């Protein structure tokens with residue numbers, strides 16, 4: 277069904293007019309004129325507190341954005357996702373990551389089959405396996421305990437597990453080592469395994485398709501590494517397990533289906549960290565903590581499904597993202613968690629947001645006439661303050677920020693947590709209010725330096741607070757972003773669940789590999805630059821003196 281072009285909708289036009297009339301109002305004035313602003317633009321749900329009062333909005337902005345969401349069918353599309361409809365239209369698939377965390381007994385059907393039952397069967401198998409490895413019942417082929425877990429995967433089969441392991445490291449088994457290999461650069465595998473004893477190492481090969489070049493290359497390297505150290509094919513059964521939806525390829529690789537943990541085509545790679553792809557997470561933190569994480573995801577799912585738009589955290593985050601992206605013309609978003617354990621959170625979000633909403637055509641295949649997904653980036657605070665924050669404070673571009681922090685530290689060290697959180701709170705304040713030239717002068721600043729020390733302010737941010745970084749809190753936080761990404765995609769009328777750009781990369785690399793490997797250079801038919809790069813690479817590779825010095 278063809279939907280009307282977004283920019284021609286009256287609700288979009290109304291927002292445009294509203295922005296032209298009041299979009300430049302300064303946060304300084306908005307706060308001064310309204311002592312209840314912070315209360316009115318704060319929402320709390322599932323243990324997350326979202327303060328969006330430092331966004332450049334007024335009541336009317338939010339009302340118009342909600343009207344836009346309604347006319348774009350956001351409430352209906354949310355229900356369609358929960359019903360298991362094939363909302364990933366270009367791949368003709370249901371989108372049911374919400375089923376991965378649905379409690380046992382709930383029913384969600386795909387083609388007449390209850391998928392919640394399937395999910396729970398796999399979860400139980402994962403739990404049994406993890407307990408066996410963790411308590412030493414599962415031993416390596418030589419009878420030694422498994423002490424090292426190496427998860428091999430890439431993209432959606434890697435970024436979630438890495439992020440979750442780092443985020444929940446506090447809850448992890450400290451007598452086990454967890455390593456992650458994703459890059460086809462041999463360095464990744466070599467560095468991850470150089471100090472490991474193969475007899476104590478378990479490889480988890482994570483690949484939905486089990487055909488991804490990088491992952492299969494690393495999986496074969498792992499196989500060779502194990503065989504070299506153990507000297508027997510029999511070792512594979514005790515040192516390799518697979519997470520995949522492709523049983524046939526798993527078997528071809530030599531992993532018994534009894535050692536395969538399944539997931540399904542209705543789980544997108546970047547939405548899969550709470551499926552069996554999270555096996556390394558469960559091995560690290562144990563089945564109970566893993567289930568607490570799932571409960572956190574589920575709590576946010578239920579909130580998303582049932583809360584009215586004006587109090588719905590993912591919907592609000594999405595509407596603010598659309599406002600900043602399309603009306604304030606902010607092309608990027610900085611996500612800055614003030615928690616060292618969340619050091620990989622932004623890298624994870626980059627895939628979730630940019631692979632989902634980096635699309636240039638609508639669901640009907642028409643070129644969009646507006647900006648879609650912004651660029652996401654960031655680093656933990658307060659580190660970021662000493663590098664890129666300069667541009668956010670005084671550069672010429674607007675960079676909306678999401679600040680994330682916790683009330684209680686996991687590692688209390690003197691008053692360091694207060695210092696950390698003071699930084700978070702102060703950044704949002706400084707960005708919003710800035711510092712006027714008069715304030716700078718009043719500090720006795722040399723007149724020549726006044727312009728340099730002035731901060732215009734009016735730079736928007738969200739602040740998200742939770743009590744403590746627990747597995748449950750991580751689940752709610754990830755689900756918040758997952759659903760926010762979906763709502764943005766609904767408004768932009770794009771398919772947030774396909775990734776044709778990734779497919780292209782996979783195909784192109786195969787073609788080029790075929791031109792790099794043969795001894796004699798084959799006929800090249802690329803553009804002149806690509807042809808020259810291939811020739812130069814081969815020359816450098818095959819030269820006895822690659823640095824040019826004998």
Ligand code: G6Q
Pocket residue numbers: 430431432433482483484485486487488491544545546547631775778
């Ligand atoms: C995620 C993408 C992509 C995918 C990887 C790995 O949504 O589809 O990042 O996860 O390309 O794919 P496999 O799991 O099939 O190896």
